[in-house]
Amino acid sequence: MIIRPVAMSDLAELKTIAAESGPGFTSLVNDHDFLVQKIERSIASFADANGQQAAGSYLFVLVEPNTGSIMGTTGIEASVGTRRPLYHYRVGHATRQSPTLGLSRHQQTLTLCNHYKGGSEICTLYLRPQYRRAWAGKLLSRVRFLFMAQHPERFANTVIAEMRGVSDPSGESPFWRWLQTHFVDLDFATVSQMVGTGDNGFIADLMPEHPLYTSLMDEPARAVIGKVHPDTRPALHMLESEGFRFNGFIDPFDGGPTIEAPVQTLRSVRQSSHCRARIGPDRTPSKAPWTNGGQGKTLMVANTSLADFRATITTAARYLPAHQLLEIPESLANSLGLDIDSMGGADVWFADLEAAGQNQNRAMATSRQSDPIKEAFRAH
Incomplete structure (x- = not known):
């Protein structure tokens, strides 16, 4: 599996992915002109040696090397909420009380806002069902952090991720269905298409400016506030293990949570290393413990190119910390x-995926005991 920047020759497969991902995947909508522009903007960003943060849009594809098929996509927007508003609902509370009567009522509220202005966003992560195999999803998710570690000047100090909210088998959002009934007479698929292609002016025009009391919403809509789509749960757990946290903002269309983190605190950024690589002959990785200088650890390795960026995972590498040297086989060097x-020799960046995976398992075990998003809702 190889990660590389998207190319215009990927357009047909990208359209297929946009169609099969369904409504709610607003960063990759099934619109020909939109996809062409998205590819063109990504190509220009990778080709920009100066790295203008506000203009950067980086779309990567995961390629099956034997067939050349696109297995999935993943992306980074260098700066969001500045060229056009990035709307969210802020989860809050309001208390009304009468001292005279000794009565009070505590209510959860949703207030429309444009909180995130200028932060970076990780987005467009989609792994096609037929390619869901070991390490593929982890590579798609974590390669973005390795790229950000290489090019910190291209990104903001804070990075966010909008997690896909709950939808029913037909692709309809219970959260949006309630809003559609009362405020905006557009179905969820149409809204997703409009927002994905940049047409979000209707939000300011039609959606209420005053806080919404969630107690007035129907139960299906209220039940999915801050919840993620079942297919998104692994991605949420993975990002939580990286250090992302929910701070009380949800998507205004499907109610999914938006999580955030300082870039430099992300686990894969902190644990990434820039070093020299020594190229050697291909050989079968030994099973000796890593601490004894053996091979077999699962590493994410990338070259240091921009326009020709390549990354992959491998167990056929060995890091020699005393020499700050990564030994890799010739076939891996060629694929990168x-x-x-x-x-x-050559310059490379790498990160240990197994260490992150162990932390993810701990995060998942912790989340089964205490849901961090539920805890954040209590705090808000």
């Missing part, structure tokens, strides 16, 4: 397109 110098 490493720029090998006259000394037979």
